[in-house]
Amino acid sequence: MTTVLADRRVFGVIVPSTNTVVEDEYYRHRVDGVSFHAGRILIRNGGLDDDESFQSFLTELRGEIGKAVESVLTCEPDHLIMGMSAETFWGGVDGNAEFERLIGGLSGLPVTTGASACRAALARLGVSRVGVVTPYQPVADEQVRRFFTELGHEVADVRGLKCASATSIAGVGRDELRAAFAAVDGPDVEALVQAGTNLPVMGVAAELEDELGKPVVAINAATLWHAYRTNGIDDRIPGAGRLLATL
Secondary structure, X not given: OOOOOOOXXXXXXXXXXXXXXXXXXHHHXXXXXXXXXXXXXXOOOOEOOXXXXXXXXXXXXXXXXXXXXXXXXXXXXXXXXXXXXXXXXXXXXXXXXXXXXXXXXXXXXXXXXXXXXXXXHHHHHOXXXXXXXXXXXXXXHHHHHHHHHHOOOEEEEEEEOOOOEOOHHHHOOHHHHHHHHHHHOOOOOOEEEEOOOOOOOHHHHHHHHHHHOOOEEEHHXXXXXXXXXXXXXXXXXXXXXHHHHHO
């Protein structure tokens, strides 16, 4: 469905209720004629301070995600974007495919996930060896590593920031982000990748691309790029990183 203000596409965006970054970064890079509308997954306990807490967070998310999808469908969007990423990497390539089938079955709509967007972005960039930054605990970092390895990428390193809560992810500053990317970079690393949609990376990623001369794929840039391009929206957005600016 299109509207007077969104005569190109209406996007439904599924985000955990603890997330304060996705909507902000999307709206900063919104093109004319599209709109974003959030279905928020109720998270009652956002603690992420160890592997067990992280698993509990995902269990709660899985139990509530159907309600968020049902809610956002009432605005009759054209396409769903998953503004959460850990669950999309879980179980590797097959796990992401199963997740897409689940959300597609619930919504009847095409779906962009973080994992699939990163897959498409790296294929479009033509890179193989990557370094990865996440806000996660080790249990989730291993799922991210598994996903990219199953795609055939060499993963030089994964640096998980081990954020203590889902909300605290949004408070990670530029210096810490830059240090994390530096830790997983190297002369043989062809691209840097970031997972975790509540981590405010798009601006930092664009700066690092200019400094390092290599792609830095921020997850929110990747999902936005994927959703735009699969819906025929080819606008280039300066200052948003290589994907949105040139590809």
